[in-house]
Amino acid sequence: MPLKKKNKFLWFTGISGLLTFIFFFAMMAIFWSRLTPMNQDFLFEIIKENAVYFFISFFLFFEIVAYMIHVVLNDFFIPLTKIPDEISVILKVNSSHRINIDGGKEILTIAKAINLFADHYETLQKNMQEEINRKRAELEIEKNMLASLFDELPQGIIACNIEGKINLFNKKAKIIEAQNHIIGIGRSIFDIIDKDIIMNALYEINVKKCKQHAAASSSFITLSPGNVLIQADISPITDQRDNFAGFIIVFYNIGKDFELYAKIDNIFKCTANEIFSCSDKIKKESLRTPEIAFIEENLKKFEKDYIEKIKERLPFLVVSDRDIITTVRKKAREKLNISLMPEFPAHINWIRIETYSFIYAFLSILTILKNKTLKTTFKCTLFKEETFLAICLHIPGAEKNLDIFNDDNLSLTLKDFLKYHEAQIRLSSNEKSEQGIKILIPLAEMKEPEDVRNIVISRDSYDRPDFLDFDLFKKRKTDSKLNQMRLKDIVYTVFDTETTGLDTGNDEIISIGAVRIVNGRILCGEKFDQIIDPKMNIPLESEKFHGINDEMVKGKPDIKEILPLFYKFSEDTVLVAHNAAFDMKMFSMKAVETGIKFDNPVLDTLLLALIVYPMHERHNMAAIASFAGVDIVGRHTAMGDASATAEIFLKLIPLLSKKGIHTLNDALKASKKTLYSKLKY
Numbered sequence: 252m253p254l255k256k257k258n259k260f261l262w263f264t265g266i267s268g269l270l271t272f273i274f275f276f277a278m279m280a281i282f283w284s285r286l287t288p289m290n291q292d293f294l295f296e297i298i299k300e301n302a303v304y305f306f307i308s309f310f311l312f313f314e315i316v317a318y319m320i321h322v323v324l325n326d327f328f329i330p331l332t333k334i335p336d337e338i339s340v341i342l343k344v345n346s347s348h349r350i351n352i353d354g355g356k357e358i359l360t361i362a363k364a365i366n367l368f369a370d371h372y373e374t375l376q377k378n379m380q381e382e383i384n385r386k387r388a389e390l391e392i393e394k395n396m397l398a399s400l401f402d403e404l405p406q407g408i409i410a411c412n413i414e415g416k417i418n419l420f421n422k423k424a425k426i427i428e429a430q431n432h433i434i435g436i437g438r439s440i441f442d443i444i445d446k447d448i449i450m451n452a453l454y455e456i457n458v459k460k461c462k463q464h465a466a467a468s469s470s471f472i473t474l475s476p477g478n479v480l481i482q483a484d485i486s487p488i489t490d491q492r493d494n495f496a497g498f499i500i501v502f503y504n505i506g507k508d509f510e511l512y513a514k515i516d517n518i519f520k521c522t523a524n525e526i527f528s529c530s531d532k533i534k535k536e537s538l539r540t541p542e543i544a545f546i547e548e549n550l551k552k553f554e555k556d557y558i559e560k561i562k563e564r565l566p567f568l569v570v571s572d573r574d575i576i577t578t579v580r581k582k583a584r585e586k587l588n589i590s591l592m593p594e595f596p597a598h599i600n601w602i603r604i605e606t607y608s609f610i611y612a613f614l615s616i617l618t619i620l621k622n623k624t625l626k627t628t629f630k631c632t633l634f635k636e637e638t639f640l641a642i643c644l645h646i647p648g649a650e651k652n653l654d655i656f657n658d659d660n661l662s663l664t665l666k667d668f669l670k671y672h673e674a675q676i677r678l679s680s681n682e683k684s685e686q687g688i689k690i691l692i693p694l695a696e697m698k699e700p701e702d703v704r705n706i707v708i709s710r711d712s713y714d715r716p717d718f719l720d721f722d723l724f725k726k727r728k729t730d731s732k733l734n735q736m737r738l739k740d741i742v743y744t745v746f747d748t749e750t751t752g753l754d755t756g757n758d759e760i761i762s763i764g765a766v767r768i769v770n771g772r773i774l775c776g777e778k779f780d781q782i783i784d785p786k787m788n789i790p791l792e793s794e795k796f797h798g799i800n801d802e803m804v805k806g807k808p809d810i811k812e813i814l815p816l817f818y819k820f821s822e823d824t825v826l827v828a829h830n831a832a833f834d835m836k837m838f839s840m841k842a843v844e845t846g847i848k849f850d851n852p853v854l855d856t857l858l859l860a861l862i863v864y865p866m867h868e869r870h871n872m873a874a875i876a877s878f879a880g881v882d883i884v885g886r887h888t889a890m891g892d893a894s895a896t897a898e899i900f901l902k903l904i905p906l907l908s909k910k911g912i913h914t915l916n917d918a919l920k921a922s923k924k925t926l927y928s929k930l931k932y
Contacts, residue, residue: 275312326355330362336864338365343905345880346373407481407504410488412497415440415449426504427475431819435777437742437769439823440500444483447581448473451574452485453498472505472606480505526550569695572600572633572640579613589617590628600633600640603695604672612668616676616690620646632687639691643679646687733825733852734916738904741915743768744821744851745897746779747889748834749797751789755836759785760810761799763817764889766897767824771904773897779820780890782807797888814838814845821851825915829872829896831855852915856899858922863906875899 286294298305330352337350349369350362401408407424411417417438428434432442440449452469468486475481483502490496526546576593583589621627630645668674672692679689733741746765752758765779782799784807794800828834831853842848860875876883876895879902883895907913912921 272313322355325353327358330354330358334358334362334365339863339906339909340878341365341369341372343909344902345878346376347880348878405503407502408499409434409440409443409502410497410499411440413495415446418497424502427477427479427481427502429476429478430816432476433777433820435767436774437767443476444473444500445578445581447574447578449485449498451570451578453487454571454574455569456485456487569601569603570606572596572602572642575602575604575606575609576631576633576642578606579610582610582614583617587614587617587621588627589621591617591631592628593631593633596634598635600635601695602640602692604692608668608671613690616644616688620644620688635694636691638694639675640694641679642690642692643687644690734919735914737913738907738915738918739771742824743827743854743897743900744779744824745773745827745893745900746817746821746834747828747892747896748837749799749889750837751785751787751793753833755833755840758837759783759787760837760841761785761789761804762797762889763813764891764893765817765820766893768827768897768901771901773894773901778890779817781813781816783813784809810841811845814841814847818847818849821849824851826851826853827856827896827900828853829856829875829892829899831857852919854900854915854918855922856896856903858925859900859903859907859918861925862912862921863903863910872896872899879903 283291283294333352334350337348337352340348341350346369349366352358352362354362402422404421404423407426408419408421409417409424410419417434417436417440420434420436424434427443434443448471452471455469468484470482470484472480472482481502482505483500485498485500487495488497488499573595576591576595580591580593583591617629620629624646632643632645634641634643669676674693675691677689677691679687744765744767746763748760748764749762750758750760761783763779763781763783767774767777782804784804786809789799789801789804826835826849832855835849835853838847838849856872856875864875864878872892872895873883875881876899879899881895881898881902883891907918907921910921912918
């Protein structure tokens with residue numbers, strides 16, 4: 252219990268006793284001063300002869316005064332201070348809670364009257380809830396049909412707010428996530444899709460809007476963290492004033508199609524090469540006939556038609572020179588350990604390309620140059636040359652290195668790119684007489700692809716499905732510090748651990764369970780529940796407590812594998828736990844072994860309960876859950892306790908608000924003032 256409340260009554264008792272003592276002796280002093288010296292001597296002699304009786308009377312007087320103060324405190328003042336907290340629990344947390352306190356007759360009468368009103372309030376609330384449930388039941392079938400339809404769409408769909416936080420996704424969207432790249436409500440889309448790619452698409456959308464395009468949308472192809480090749484259409488979401496409020500991404504898995512087309516391409520090219528090779532032999536042996544000439548002519552025609560069909564199939568997109576080269580630069584550094592140093596022109600140039608093949612064609616060129624020149628840094632200048640975008644790589648002895656690009660054994664990716672995009676590779680030199688290799692790509696106008704989704708979503712034109720509605724489209728101040736955010740607006744990870752014992756220096760974590768809270772809702776679909784091999788025997792006393800034995804942890808991952816995953820799961824959130832000091836100490840003891848150090852802000856429901864229930868004697872999880880009306884399912888399991896702690900925490904937020912604790916900073920400061928905050932493990 253915090254000392255503050257108790258000290259208040261101790262001070263009251265002490266001051267009351269002191270004032271009574273001062274008043275008594277003041278009256279005695281006045282009485283004594285009004286006596287004559289003769290009477291004073293006479294009274295002194297009487298007191299001296301009967302000192303025992305006077306002492307007993309004096310002691311009994313103060314006993315009576317102390318008892319009266321005790322009665323006043325316990326029958327009136329202390330019960331009165333409990334009543335407001337009890338009423339808050341009934342009104343804001345648990346309508347079934349009733350006031351049950353000891354006190355004087357008047358206090359008990361007040362408590363009885365409040366409980367009577369609470370009965371009426373609970374009945375009214377239940378009637379209202381039954382009516383709400385009845386109305387909801389009428390919409391449940393329709394809502395479930397909509398949810399099923401949305402979830403079973405063949406495309407993956409992800410909707411994000413202006414900050415890139417995900418607020419809606421369907422089942423198909425999960426195919427692009429990976430172990431450390433999770434799709435979830437409130438998480439960032441930039442953890443799944445490269446931020447540069449999305450920013451490029453949004454920039455293109457903004458350019459189109461300025462040019463009054465009917466459909467300000469964009470498309471791109473990228474490889475997901477789960478190694479899934481996707482083609483995505485991205486469309487803006489606007490508010491009532493046509494301001495940008497977010498975006499929606501609709502994507503398809505084109506990896507299998509791409510592989511199939513690549514195999515078909517390879518078969519066609521190999522077959523064509525064999526036929527042309529045979530044709531060359533026939534020519535040398537002078538066995539050429541009109542039929543062979545006809546076959547050769549038709550094959551060339553088929554090849555030309557095939558290339559045209561390939562162009563139709565490839566997702567050609569209009570991109571800016573800055574964006575595509577920036578992406579290539581990043582890929583070159585990651586994949587080839589090559590530093591590309593581009594110099595861009597003053598004005599943006601747009602080219603119509605298939606981004607996937609462009610990137611890998613450019614990487615092929617850099618690979619060839621790296622192997623030929625043994626260099627890992629290349630200067631690159633971009634400029635407009637007639638109807639082409641010229642990309643000039645400054646290479647000494649370029650005329651020698653250009654020959655490699657005329658080789659028949661050249662990478663198919665690069666050869667295909669040059670053929671399909673009508674691009675060229677030439678020698679170049681600038682005013683400084685620097686030689687180089689120049690890649691020429693036809694320029695393009697900002698033109699909307701025919702197959703791009705013709706959609707701009709306005710908030711007035713659609714009803715958001717409430718089964719995934721977390722109001723993340725509401726614009727928040729991105730410059731506001733986390734400590735100043737309201738408690739109900741913060742994203743939390745509520746967690747619990749089970750261990751082999753309570754010795755943080757020698758015991759081990761054997762289970763971590765966690766749930767996420769976004770916009771005041773517990774996300775049932777996003778949980779972290781993992782058994783951990785502690786690499787030691789689990790004591791019988793601990794097994795009786797949490798039910799986890801040696802057989803259950805056998806073969807499970809160890810803490811070095813699990814703690815980084817939990818760190819990623821809880822990244823950019825506020826951690827919440829009951830008696831969090833113990834759990835955080837267990838994590839800190841593994842910092843050296845795992846390389847993981849948690850720097851998230853931490854809130855403790857034990858300390859928060861002390862703030863809102865200061866007069867209650869018990870603040871363990873079971874007692875707080877009872878006050879809050881929370882049923883604990885799976886007590887003493889990490890997942891069960893984490894779920895219960897999350898429900899308790901949500902019930903505490905309105906009570907904290909009533910006490911003037913609105914922000915994370917308020918909660919942290921108030922927690923530090925409680926007695927239990929001084930506990931160390």
